[in-house]
Amino acid sequence: PFATQCWAFINIQVDMDLNPFQNLQSFRDQLHDPFFMEIIILMCWSIWKARNDLIFRQINPSFQLTKQSFLGDLQLLLLRAKSSYSPGLNQWIANLL
Numbered sequence: 001p002f003a004t005q006c007w008a009f010i011n012i013q014v015d016m017d018l019n020p021f022q023n024l025q026s027f028r029d030q031l032h033d034p035f036f037m038e039i040i041i042l043m044c045w046s047i048w049k050a051r052n053d054l055i056f057r058q059i060n061p062s063f064q065l066t067k068q069s070f071l072g073d074l075q076l077l078l079l080r081a082k083s084s085y086s087p088g089l090n091q092w093i094a095n096l097l
Contacts, residue, residue: 009063
């Protein structure tokens with residue numbers, strides 16, 4: 001449920017009946033952005049950090065903290081993104097806020 005909530009935040013629906021590669025294609029189709037892979041990787045990283053906090057620090061996963069982590073990482077990505085991606089990525093971030 002926690003990961004599902006995180007994916008729903010970025011308007012991604014995960015189909016548990018698909019294999020990982022089919023889900024990746026589904027994510028690409030749902031996002032319709034040239035930087036879709038960066039978004040997916042950063043959300044996976046944010047969920048992974050929340051999981052590690054639970055296992056190693058006994059900190060229960062928090063959607064709000066994971067959301068903040070994801071948005072912070074997106075802002076860092078924006079600093080090194082291709083100049084052609086910057087306007088679209090800026091708009092994508094603005095739509096999340």
